[in-house]
Amino acid sequence: MGGTDTSVQTTQWTMAEIINNSDVLERLREEIDSVVGTSRMIQETDIPNLPYLQAVVKEGLRLHPPFPLLTRKFEERCEIKGFYIPEKTFLIINAYAWMRDPDSWEDPNEFKPERFLGSSRLGQVDEREEAQKYIPFGGGRRGCPGANLASIFVGTAIGVMVQCFDWGIKGDKINMEETFEGLTLTMVHPIKCTPIPRTLPFVTSNLQSPSS
Amino acid sequence: MNISSRGAAAIDESLVFGSSGVVYAPYGDYLKFVKKIIATKLLRPQVLERSRGLRAEELQRLYNRILDKAKMNENVEIGKEATMLMNNIFCRMSMGRSFSEENGEAERVRGLVAESYALAKKIFFASVLRRLLKKLRIPLFKKDIMDVSNRFNELLEKILVEHNEKLDEEHKDTDMMDVLLAAYADENAEYKITRNHIKSFFVVNVHHYVRFHIRRVQTKFTYNCSESF
Numbered sequence: 001m002g003g004t005d006t007s008v009q010t011t012q013w014t015m016a017e018i019i020n021n022s023d024v025l026e027r028l029r030e031e032i033d034s035v036v037g038t039s040r041m042i043q044e045t046d047i048p049n050l051p052y053l054q055a056v057v058k059e060g061l062r063l064h065p066p067f068p069l070l071t072r073k074f075e076e077r078c079e080i081k082g083f084y085i086p087e088k089t090f091l092i093i094n095a096y097a098w099m100r101d102p103d104s105w106e107d108p109n110e111f112k113p114e115r116f117l118g119s120s121r122l123g124q125v126d127e128r129e130e131a132q133k134y135i136p137f138g139g140g141r142r143g144c145p146g147a148n149l150a151s152i153f154v155g156t157a158i159g160v161m162v163q164c165f166d167w168g169i170k171g172d173k174i175n176m177e178e179t180f181e182g183l184t185l186t187m188v189h190p191i192k193c194t195p196i197p198r199t200l201p202f203v204t205s206n207l208q209s210p211s212s
Numbered sequence: 213m214n215i216s217s218r219g220a221a222a223i224d225e226s227l228v229f230g231s232s233g234v235v236y237a238p239y240g241d242y243l244k245f246v247k248k249i250i251a252t253k254l255l256r257p258q259v260l261e262r263s264r265g266l267r268a269e270e271l272q273r274l275y276n277r278i279l280d281k282a283k284m285n286e287n288v289e290i291g292k293e294a295t296m297l298m299n300n301i302f303c304r305m306s307m308g309r310s311f312s313e314e315n316g317e318a319e320r321v322r323g324l325v326a327e328s329y330a331l332a333k334k335i336f337f338a339s340v341l342r343r344l345l346k347k348l349r350i351p352l353f354k355k356d357i358m359d360v361s362n363r364f365n366e367l368l369e370k371i372l373v374e375h376n377e378k379l380d381e382e383h384k385d386t387d388m389m390d391v392l393l394a395a396y397a398d399e400n401a402e403y404k405i406t407r408n409h410i411k412s413f414f415v416v417n418v419h420h421y422v423r424f425h426i427r428r429v430q431t432k433f434t435y436n437c438s439e440s441f
Contacts, residue, residue, distance in 0.1 A: 004298045005298075007298045008291060011291075011298075012294060043271075044268070156267070156271055157298075160271055160278075190289055190291045191290045192289050193290070194287055195278050201279060202272075202275065
């Protein structure tokens with residue numbers, strides 16, 4: 001489905017989780033500093049070499065899917081496990097609850113990107129199992145075609161914010177209260193924080209003047 | 213068994229929520245065609261590689277904006293910064309341009325998006341409860357929807373014309389709008405798309421434009437969605 005807003009929400013939620021979980025922030029920085037270094041800014045081509053960053057984005061999407069409700073319609077009547085489903089039945093899937101189901105996820109409400117690091121080693125069976133329980137982009141023929149691209153957008157945006165700045169917030173934790181406006185899941189209190197540069201400024205000379 | 217459709221759109225002729233839009237179109241030839249175009253022309257690795265430069269530029273701009281705020285000891289709203297970043301990237305990748313802040317175009321788009329978002333939830337329930345609402349003779353917000361839709365139409369028509377003019381120059385096949393316009397002009401295309409299809413495609417795109425700025429204007433509708441179903 002649409003891209004801008006979903007990527008924005010995901011970036012915001014994930015940054016909030018990172019700021020609230022200092023161990024995640026530390027580990028993420030270690031990874032970026034060792035792979036990218038401190039003399040240049042993170043770029044798209046670094047993402048494949050940053051498994052922890054990828055896991056952080058995935059975990060952000062698991063806890064805060066921008067589209068918490070997926071909808072479908074049955075074009076034909078059918079029977080599933082003994083239930084008769086008439087034609088034109090409207091189907092709503094609660095992806096939010098699905099991805100916090102304690103039967104599928106250990107500590108379902110905790111932000112633990114590590115959970116996605118283990119699975120990549122175990123191969124295909126695990127991937128198929130994950131495809132069933134991890135549905136932030138929907139699935140099937142109506143699934144989001146831009147899933148990979150979205151991960152790049154969000155990954156680089158978060159990468160820059162984590163690599164280049166420390167973030168000061170008011171109080172101890174960011175308020176994670178949710179609201180379901182329009183059809184996306186957003187923060188009741190959008191994060192406001194103070195950036196403190198932690199690297200020497202990166203300047204590129206070929207940047208055109210801002211167009212908007 | 214086919215459950216790939218999204219359910220009936222509330223107002224079929226609306227650009228925003230109608231059946232020519234990608235989101236509510238039934239799973240059929242049009243959707244297959246658009247999906248193919250998206251996969252081959254917009255999201256193909258070679259194409260993404262070509263647009264890598266513009267994304268790097270926008271990322272650098274994000275960095276510069278945050279750095280400026282840091283120097284002045286100002287707060288950063290992460291959602292706002294992310295919105296600017298993603299919008300610029302999306303608009304440049306799909307329409308080859310970003311909406312200008314100077315001539316009020318960006319503001320106009322924001323207004324339209326605000327209005328259609330305010331309608332989004334109504335539409336969602338209207339399509340779920342469509343038959344019931346019809347039975348009870350409750351109108352499906354048709355007037356509001358068509359009003360927003362028509363104004364979107366105007367804006368997009370302008371961009372389409374602008375693009376068509378540019379097509380004659382060397383600017384060809386560079387963004388999604390060019391690709392769709394080419395498909396529109398191609399008489400041998402496997403699926404004949406209409407001008408409405410093109411516009412609907414971008415409404416979905418534009419629709420996600422600057423959502424951040426409008427959250428305050430909207431009526432709050434807060435509930436914990438894990439409890440609601």
